[in-house]
Amino acid sequence: SSLSMETIVSLCRKRGFIYGSSEIYNGFNGFYDYGPLGAELKKNIKNEWWVEFVQRSDDVFGLDSSIIGSPLIWKASGHVGGFSDPMVDDKKTKRRYRADQLFYKKVGDAYVTVHEAEKTEECACLVDAPPDVFAQLPPPDDPRRPGDLTEPRDFNLMFETNVGATDASTAYLRPETAQGIFVNYKNVLSSSRLRLPGGIAQIGKAFRNEITPRNFIFRSREFEQMEIEYFIKEDDWEPRHAEWITRCKTWLLKIGLKDELLGYDVHRDNLAHYARACTDITFKFPFGEQELQGIAARGNYDLTQHQSASGKSLEFYDEVAKEKLIPHVIEPSIGVDRLFLALLCSAYEEDGDRVVLKLSPLVAPVKCAVFPLVKKEPVLTLARRLYEDLREEFACDFDVSGAIGRRYRRQDEIGTPFCVTVDFDTLDDNSGFP
Numbered sequence: 516s517s518l519s520m521e522t523i524v525s526l527c528r529k530r531g532f533i534y535g536s537s538e539i540y541n542g543f544n545g546f547y548d549y550g551p552l553g554a555e556l557k558k559n560i561k562n563e564w565w566v567e568f569v570q571r572s573d574d575v576f577g578l579d580s581s582i583i584g585s586p587l588i589w590k591a592s593g594h595v596g597g598f599s600d601p602m603v604d605d606k607k608t609k610r611r612y613r614a615d616q617l618f619y620k621k622v623g624d625a626y627v628t629v630h631e632a633e634k635t636e637e638c639a640c641l642v643d644a645p646p647d648v649f650a651q652l653p654p655p656d657d658p659r660r661p662g663d664l665t666e667p668r669d670f671n672l673m674f675e676t677n678v679g680a681t682d683a684s685t686a687y688l689r690p691e692t693a694q695g696i697f698v699n700y701k702n703v704l705s706s707s708r709l710r711l712p713g714g715i716a717q718i719g720k721a722f723r724n725e726i727t728p729r730n731f732i733f734r735s736r737e738f739e740q741m742e743i744e745y746f747i748k749e750d751d752w753e754p755r756h757a758e759w760i761t762r763c764k765t766w767l768l769k770i771g772l773k774d775e776l777l778g779y780d781v782h783r784d785n786l787a788h789y790a791r792a793c794t795d796i797t798f799k800f801p802f803g804e805q806e807l808q809g810i811a812a813r814g815n816y817d818l819t820q821h822q823s824a825s826g827k828s829l830e831f832y833d834e835v836a837k838e839k840l841i842p843h844v845i846e847p848s849i850g851v852d853r854l855f856l857a858l859l860c861s862a863y864e865e866d867g868d869r870v871v872l873k874l875s876p877l878v879a880p881v882k883c884a885v886f887p888l889v890k891k892e893p894v895l896t897l898a899r900r901l902y903e904d905l906r907e908e909f910a911c912d913f914d915v916s917g918a919i920g921r922r923y924r925r926q927d928e929i930g931t932p933f934c935v936t937v938d939f940d941t942l943d944d945n946s947g948f949p
């Protein structure tokens with residue numbers, strides 16, 4: 516499609532979905548603020564997810580763990596040593612790039628760097644560039660200037676902070692919500708009806724010091740995740756993995772994503788060493804087809820790591836087989852903000868100079884707008900009463916200003932599924948209003 520990110524970004528600003536963070540101080544790269552409609556849409560996305568996967572699931576239980584926890588969690592999970600992206604610096608401009616998102620190819624006798632989006636078959640990833648080739652590579656934004664890149668080095672993505680007043684108090688803002696689930700596995704097991712198979716779900720903020728935040732809220736430094744750890748027996752992983760891929764896709768369609776914009780990416784060679792399989796559900800964003808949700812079969816790596824690091828048993832006692840085991844997991848993980856962007860892109864339509872957001876009523880920020888046709892009694896009071904009735908249950912808008920056609924267009928632009936105009940005929944048939 517011809518939808519551009521500029522169109523989405525400017526609609527978001529203009530109608531109060533999303534602003535850049537700290538704008539009055541000239542902005543702060545990688546962070547965003549959600550305005551009145553954005554806050555509403557985001558809340559609806561999270562609520563629908565929670566209702567689907569927690570409230571209506573017999574076997575999944577909710578959790579809301581702290582953003583900052585013991586640094587020992589992140590040591591055991593491998594994040595302290597390993598949660599990094601390969602980074603290269605342009606020594607002249609001081610710009611930084613993610614080496615795994617940069618590619619290079621030979622043109623004549625020289626090498627050039629190529630951004631991920633423009634890569635072709637003859638391109639290889641910068642991470643794999645041999646040192647002698649590396650020395651000749653120009654930085655991506657200036658193809659004629661050679662040899663100014665540093666070699667790739669690991670850059671840890673976790674934000675550090677200090678807790679309390681002592682010096683040796685380094686802690687981390689969580690880069691994912693999943694570890695909060697693993698470290699609470701025993702707590703939930705002993706205080707709820709969680710059994711095997713069964714899961715724990717969590718929605719919450721995550722923080723990553725991304726080297727190159729880009730594509731608006733697709734990749735930011737502060738975002739929200741909706742994650743489930745679904746605990747299973749080892750030999751059950753294949754059917755459960757398939758089942759969760761289907762459940763996730765079904766829900767994405769239910770809240771209004773267009774089927775033709777969704778796809779799958781089955782990981783084969785870039786799997787984590789402990790993972791059995793990982794399938795991404797992808798979305799065709801204006802800047803390309805990208806991961807929207809990851810559904811990983813993670814083995815029992817995390818619980819095993821936490822059990823040995825903490826010395827506390829994280830086993831499940833199987834009453835039937837009369838044996839203890841450390842469960843394996845299926846992990847569906849999706850970013851709220853990324854899904855927010857996908858929903859807007861999927862819903863956006865232009866009809867002449869009219870913009871229509873075809874959002875599902877499940878997530879639309881405003882469910883119903885009420886318009887009194889004229890600013891006169893008794894039309895005005897009746898419309899106001901209808902609005903006050905409706906807003907007891909739904910997010911509603913009451914708009915008295917401008918021509919009625921313009922009022923409809925304003926609602927079309929923000930995805931309001933229902934509008935009600937109160938006119939003189941309404942007065943003749945107000946049987947529903949005592």
Ligand code: ATP
Pocket residue numbers: 691723725732733734735736737738740806807808809848849850851852853854
């Ligand atoms: P990438 O390799 O693109 O950096 P990832 O594979 O590390 O991403 P995961 O760790 O699998 O991402 O994160 C799970 C989900 O969280 C993603 O599918 C995505 O929806 C969301 N997510 C991850 N990083 C970000 C981010 N920086 N901004 C917004 N959402 C994110």
